Amino acid sequence: MRCKFPLISASLCGALALTLTACSSSPTGRQQMLLYSEQDMSQLGAQSFEQLKEKEKISTNKATQHYVQCVTDALTATLSGPQTPGQWEVVVFDSKQINAFALPGGKIGVYTGLLNVANNQDQLATVIGHEIAHVLAQHSNERLSRSQLANVGMQISSIAISGTQYHDAAMAGLGLGVQYGVLMPYGRAQESESDIMGLRLMAQAGFNPQESITLWKNMAKASGGQQPPELLSTHPSHDTRIDDLKAEIAKLPNTSTPHPQCKLMPN
Template sequence: MNRFRPFAAAGFIASAIALTACSSSPTGRQQVLLFSEQDMSQLGAQSFDALKEQEKIHTDAKTNQYVQCVTDALTARLGGPQVADQWEVVVFDSDQVNAFALPGGKIGVYTGLLNVATNQDQLATVIGHEIGHVLAQHSNERLSRTQLANMGLQISSVAMGGADYHDAAMAGLGLGVQYGVLMPYGRAQESESDIIGLRLMAEAGFDPNESVSLWQNMAKASGGNQPPELLSTHPSHSTRIDDLRAEIAKLPSYSTAKPQCRM
């Protein structure tokens, strides 16, 4: 009987693709999503708990209040299953210039980012971008692609927590096998999150023009060592800045009061 299971798996995947092929991201991009929000939220929560055990958590009250203030202003604009009080924010004590968001409303910010994102608007650019990955279900999309690439394996082993898919699940969340190692999404997903995050920060009252300043700071911080765009999963700094400027020109005027988050 075992020799028939790969064919059953392939049939299941084909059926799943047929059911999900019409799924669209917030920007209208077509996606294949094989996993439920509940499964992804569970995976995100489990991974976040593991990160908190392995990474050093920053305990400075002013820093935490500042990051929480920016995050609250952004998540206050969300509704449905992503309401503000369901987001957990943790500041990690690390020189990494990075942040991340996981399904289930988990956000991590590394203190190294605060040396590059020099004001609340620039920090909102990054956190809004990471929230964009969650809103667009990019982890689900990446994990689904991994599953499709392994059609010969039993579908039953996809169950969250299954040892065979542990590494694939971590990759789907943008986390390395050792946790704490943040893996980039594809360029289409990164660009899409830029757009979602820009809209979110502008709606929350932050200055979207600071997104350009943020990526100019990122370019300086990288010291010109960024790989050629064709060899990178991220858009180049110059492409990102040009795209952001084009999107800023399209934004409507919002009447939201500017947040007052200070460290």
């Protein structure tokens, strides 16, 4: 498979493809460079998640936790392979941030501020499905691989590196933490890809994909013309995102999956 990456020379890309077999394709067919194994990424995801749980305030509201877990369970019930139901750890953080994330290894964080914008289970499924899609498409691996190559890859094509030596140096260079680890912003191509994959996932789980449009309109209102919510900091524009989602909704097949019944009950 031929690699096409603007930050990597043809010779470097060729050397990496031969020595690291790093060229791959995303679930939508977009070409990727992936240097790390699923085990490596799960390790990074778990470490970053533990650091976040120590740093952030975890919500003690059982009703909110149950609600978010219910939506997540409905989404992950459609998955197979390494990311199967029951393997996803879900934590609700008590914060006004309008944000959520998913990390390699099946770690999901949702901030309570998001529930002020995602007004029902379908809108919440839009966001969580989007974040799960980042994991399924190995976007963290792709992003870290690009970053690593930009930092240390200039001479790699002319250096004989054993797999173990390169692996140790690469893992050390990542920083293995929240600041330099798997929580760096995604690129717009990755965000758009996760929009499409997340939409398909929520529809397959029985959620109403039309609510994704309402959700992102709510997000636009939440920005109020000022700094956008953190969740949207590197995303496509609201209009572009909504137009793309409308086009994708029109392509979705009809599903007989029962509509989930996740409700936020008074605590």
